[in-house]
Structures are given as C-alpha cells and as structure tokens.
Amino acid sequence: MTTISLPDEIRTQRLTLRAPRRSDAPALFAAYTQDIDVARYMTWRPHTQLAQTQGFIDYCIKAWDDGSCRPYLLVPHDNDDIPIGMLEARLQPRTIDLGYVLQRKYWGEGLMPEAIVSFNQLALALPEYFRIQATCDVDNVASARTLEKSGFLREGRLERHTVIPNLSAEPRPSFMYARCR
Structure with a gap:
C-alpha cells in the first residue's frame, strides 16, 4: 500500500469530497452513470445496469x-449519502492526473x-x-472552460490521444491543461 498525504475528505463552500462507499452505486447510477x-x-x-x-x-x-488513486465522490454538505459527481486524482510521482464528472442537473453552477x-x-x-494536469477532448468546450476557471493553463494539443467510445473507436485529439507550483 502506498502512503499518500492527500486528505480523506475535502470540504468546499458547498461540497464534501469523500471516499467512495459500496452503498453509493445506486445513487451514482440514478445520478449520472447511465446518462448519455x-x-x-x-x-x-x-x-x-x-x-x-x-x-x-x-x-x-x-x-x-x-493508494494509486483518490476517486473523491462529490456530495452536497446537507446530504452525504447523495453523490452528484466525482473528482478522480490519479497519483504519479510529482504529478496528479485529474478526471471529473458531474450530474447534469448541476452543470453550470460552478460546483466542479x-x-x-x-x-x-x-x-x-x-x-x-x-x-496537476488534466486533458479534455478538443470538442468538450464545457470541460475546457471548467479547467480554465479552475486556474489551469492550456499547454498544448495531443493528437490521437484518447479513445472516447461514445464519439469514435479511434483516438481523438485532446487539450492538455496543467496547474503547477
């Protein structure tokens, strides 16, 4: 097991980021995993299913x-049992790769x-x-804007980078974003 110093829980103004629980699956399925x-x-x-x-x-x-990853579930402060999204921190030496997803009904509220x-x-x-770095498909304008609002800088375009199975079986280009200290 890898020792990591990232916290088990993070509180923001409106959200708590916490560890996943086995009991979260039905709420995640209802919230977004089946949403095209x-x-x-x-x-x-x-x-x-x-x-x-x-x-x-x-x-x-x-x-x-x-210890390879911290897949934080996003839950509102007032209801710890209702996950509305995820922020996944994949850990590497000196670098964290971020991925994220949010239930559609919360899009545009600045939560991510x-x-x-x-x-x-x-x-x-x-x-x-x-x-800390993240990529997004070049056509995913909302994700690019989320990263920019979060203080990330676009570093470049990665050709034939990621397979997005809902769009193509071929790797698609992505933008690379990062925030460094």
Missing part, C-alpha cells in the same frame, strides 16, 4: 485502498471548479506534488 449526455466525452459508455456502476465503485474502493480549486490548493501545498 454526461458520458458523451468520457472514456466509458453509459451504464445500462446497476451492476456496472457497482463494479466501478468496487474498482474505486480498491484504488483508494491501495469549486471542487477542483479546493483540491488543487491542498495538493500543491504538499511537498510531493508539483503539477
């Missing part, structure tokens, strides 16, 4: 426990930039991390 619009630019297809979401949660719990900024402040204050 949410999954459009993701590296996964919309889930058609609750068992798929349960398998994903099991993977997240294992990654959390082995709020979560990302809070995470960045904590992570970049730790001596072991110098860079």
Whole structure:
C-alpha cells in the first residue's frame, strides 16, 4: 500500500469530497452513470445496469485502498449519502492526473471548479506534488472552460490521444491543461 498525504475528505463552500462507499452505486447510477449526455466525452459508455456502476465503485474502493488513486465522490454538505459527481486524482510521482464528472442537473453552477480549486490548493501545498494536469477532448468546450476557471493553463494539443467510445473507436485529439507550483 502506498502512503499518500492527500486528505480523506475535502470540504468546499458547498461540497464534501469523500471516499467512495459500496452503498453509493445506486445513487451514482440514478445520478449520472447511465446518462448519455454526461458520458458523451468520457472514456466509458453509459451504464445500462446497476451492476456496472457497482463494479466501478468496487474498482474505486480498491484504488483508494491501495493508494494509486483518490476517486473523491462529490456530495452536497446537507446530504452525504447523495453523490452528484466525482473528482478522480490519479497519483504519479510529482504529478496528479485529474478526471471529473458531474450530474447534469448541476452543470453550470460552478460546483466542479469549486471542487477542483479546493483540491488543487491542498495538493500543491504538499511537498510531493508539483503539477496537476488534466486533458479534455478538443470538442468538450464545457470541460475546457471548467479547467480554465479552475486556474489551469492550456499547454498544448495531443493528437490521437484518447479513445472516447461514445464519439469514435479511434483516438481523438485532446487539450492538455496543467496547474503547477
């Protein structure tokens, strides 16, 4: 097991970022894992069965426990049992790769930039991390804007970078964004 110094819980103005629980699968399935619009630019297809979401949660719990990743679930302060999104921090030496997703009904409320900024402040204050990076499909304007609102700078375009199965079986170009200290 890897020792990591990222916190188990992060509180923002409106959200709590916390560890996944096995009991979260039904709420995640209802919130967004089966939503085609949410999954459009993701590296996964919309889930058609609750068992798929349960398998994903099991993977997240294992990654959390082995220290390779911190898949934080986003929950409102007033209801810890209702996850509305995820901020996944994949840990590498000196670098964290971020991925994120948010339930559609919360789009446009500034919740994801709020979560990302809070995470960045904590992570970049730790001596072991110098860079937080994220990629997004070149057509995913909303994700690019989220990263820019969160203080990330676009560093470049990566050709044939990521397979987005809801758009193409071929790798698509992505923009690389980063925030460094």
